[in-house]
Amino acid sequence: MSAETREWVWEHSSSRGAARLVLLSIADRVADEQCISYASLSSLAKRTRASVSTVREAVERLVLAGELEQLDDLVGPQRSTVYRLPLAAEAVLQAQREEQEEDGDAAVSDEPAAPAKLRLSVLRRYGIRPRELPESHATCRKPAVPETGRSRRKPAPRRTGNRHSDVPATGTQNRSEPDLNRRYSGSGAAVTSAAEWKVDPATNAWLRQQGHLDRLGEHGLQAADAKWRAHRADFKPRPADAWAADWKSWVAREHAPGRPNLHAVPGSKGSTAPGGMTRAEAHTAALLAALDEPTGTEG
Template identity: 70%
Template sequence: MSSDAREWVWEHSSSRGTARLVLLSIADRVPDEQCVAWASLASLAERTNASRSTVRDALNRLLHDGELEQLDDLTGPQRSTVYRLPKAAAEAARQRETDGADAQAPESEEESGPAPVLRISVLRRYGIRPREVPESPATGRKPGGPETGTPRRKPAPPGTGNRHPDVPETGTQNRSEPKVNRRYSSSRAAAGPIAAAEWEGGPDAHTWARRQGHLDRLGEDGLAAADAKWRAHRAGFQPRAAAAWAADWRSWIAREHSPAPGQGRPNLYALPGNGPSPNGGMTRTQAHTAALLAALDEPTGTE
């Protein structure tokens, strides 16, 4: 389905420059006709070869133009932000109706229709789940609402700031969010066994992956993809305690293969005089040591 989403961007999107690259990167991760995908600011910056501030500005333009929606009620692997391409989703729904039966309404009216209601139960297969935030009396939300994602409204023009000072901004840049979710995760862990899709590693899991070298070995995209793969493989398992899921997740990440050279992250280490770069599984210290040894072995012309 990602090919259909990318085709919509190429054929119908009015975005240009970095904004178009960002939209294509998100469309590349779309798994089905709902045109919903998760992405972090760091992964988008790496994919588009742009700075984070440039990517953030591009996202704001896409949100303002209506070609992208930020689903604040949902979260992806590693607490990544969830987006939807509403116009691409509406076009996909129109195509299904056209292919399934004779269209009764004019085509112009079908194209202007809203995107279909999200099916959260299907999105769970791809590691996308409702964002779990402790209820507060100030929110005024009714419990037990319909299982649908709420798209983010179009942002104000740049420079106007947050229009709702009492409501914290969402996304991975919100420094206060991990603390809130960490407290909630602790209460969930004490409550009893949970499903794999409900387990949240949070900052602790990310810190562990960085300290163990798995973040450098797999990269931000690779780590998020491994997390999504783990959740997909563990979807049918019986509920376990949060600590058991954490141990199982770490074992999975430790066994995840590094991307082959030319696929995924580029290999940054090259040995002088030895042709191809070393194995991507080498640590930074090992690669530097190998480079020094190779330099000592090279002839200097003074022997």
């Protein structure tokens, strides 16, 4: 019966563009002469290669044109929406009456065929059943359309994850701005610049646990922080965790004000590397510190 319904869409429907594809996709699931079908927005979007919002607008146009009805009192498999093609159903019913007349069973009337009552027992074979509402009978009505052109829709059932993860999106969505070290790039990753990055509570705890705050003091730590930000000013934005790791590495090898970094000198046995650094990291820190020492040959 879906073949007859699709044929009606091809030959008689006034729909165009995306609305025509949506109507054909719905007609493709019609099982009998009642011209009732079911589909979810996501499944229609996948079949028509359109966005969910485009499919929703196409359904609204088809409902306003009278070529599609949404049966709110029925629900399909996996809580999908149930639709009916009323004009196609009338054409199918009229064709059956003409066939009966050719067989001599009845006389053909010029009046349009009256819509037949829905046979719920037949619909249950296809997974279509009445929605659990106080009303026990199924009614066929068009959804109310407000002045904005949007139809009233039932709230979607709660599900984990994104229902339309495999459907093309219609545009970017606004994101709320978190409080600390969060700026969203075009890909959605949280990034920030070195100048905007702030020392978070976890990094503050690391300073105290590793003894760097006692070693450098408040003024020495501020000087190290200012030097780090000046050297990183031209770096591209990074995630906050990446800046935190880089900042810790810088502070760990920073000289304490007014005294040399003796614990980082290579070959000093029994000394421990600051900040939990390995011996190789301590040697590297000592070499970098030596490069910063004045040699007396500066111009």
